[in-house]
Amino acid sequence: MPVLLIARLTVRGSYVRDLELPADGTFDTVQFFLPDDGPVVYRVRTFAFDHDIHVQGLGRQPVEALRAHLDRTVGDVLAGVDEVALPTMGRPDLVAAGIGEGDLEVAPEARFAFWNPDGGRYATRAAPIAPEERDGLREVVYLGGIARFWLPGTWESEQDPRSGGCFYDPDGEGTLRLSVLTFDTSAATGPPVLRPPRKPGERQIDGGTLPTGCEFDGYEISAVEDGEDLRIRYWQIAQELPGQCRVYVFSYTYPAAAGADLAGELALLDRELRRMIPYPDPV
Incomplete structure (x- = not known):
């Protein structure tokens, strides 16, 4: 039985x-x-x-x-x-x-x-993370916990409440930045626009709702700096809270010519930034 x-x-x-x-x-x-x-x-x-x-x-x-x-x-x-x-x-x-x-x-x-136990609709929101998936990574607690995510353990981390975060491999070619924008929506007459339409020059890569309930957009732009062709990959994550909307903007800047060599690094960032744990309450 x-x-x-x-x-x-x-x-x-x-x-x-x-x-x-x-x-x-x-x-x-x-x-x-x-x-x-x-x-x-x-x-x-x-x-x-x-x-x-x-x-x-x-x-x-x-x-x-x-x-x-x-x-x-x-x-x-x-x-x-x-x-x-x-x-x-x-x-x-x-x-x-x-x-x-x-x-x-x-x-x-x-x-x-x-x-x-409660009659709710249970479904798997995200597969459990196997320990080996994060071999060589370390947790980044950003500005006291407003965001938590995992990056390679060899990367440097710089955090400032005004200028945001900067994360990079000292021997690498790319730089990851993070800025967090908070909007007061307490007087709004309708729901906030969590996934705005792409602007000219922004190439949409992916988008949707993450397991955390946040809205997500991934897109890329081209840029030129000091005569060098660059690519900037964005992960924009919008979190709706009571009276607030918080937007996490990750950007990874890298030389266009190094795109093939950085494919593995981009894939790791794409996986881990989607798993970012946002702070659950308004501040």
Whole structure:
């Protein structure tokens, strides 16, 4: 008979925003779905702040080992653990185990089920970041935490509240800059324009909504400085907040002739700047 092991946590968090707040009626969970046969156990992690869900297949383990794992990994924020037998694979199984709220959601194509505690629409907002993805990188905490992102550990970092940030490889050819603009929208009569149309000379590369909920545009322009042809790649990230709109503008300037050699560096920046963690509150 399938079994679902449910750990309720005392926090509600967001993976993509790197937030962890006290539970306030909604809360995170760690769940293990044990099918009635087969070599796989599914670990299901739900994040209540933005209804994110991460699912991972593990080798078969007994319930006792999984309970011990919960004590080791989330024991400091553990509110309680329920073991639910699933003879019908439906909500009656939850009720029989004393869980009256929420529902059992079954993903037959993925062969797992999980408890949805609040009826929200859970979906994977961003895949978990594998540790090896950030080998050789270090976290940049910009101006006290207004933004957090990861860059190569060998890069220099200069930060100033007035002139912004400057980040570069002392032996490289490109320079990354960051400026943060904050607009008061408390008197606005409509929603702010988070993705303005491109101006002449701005070549759109990408755009959309990031897992953090911020609006994103990537574009590039050409420039000439001291007779040298340059390219400037922009990542513009707009965050809507109560009474405020905050716009993060990253720009990476590099010689046009070095574009092919810097492809790997540009790809790394594109990946990590999209993962930037903005400060969650107005300031």
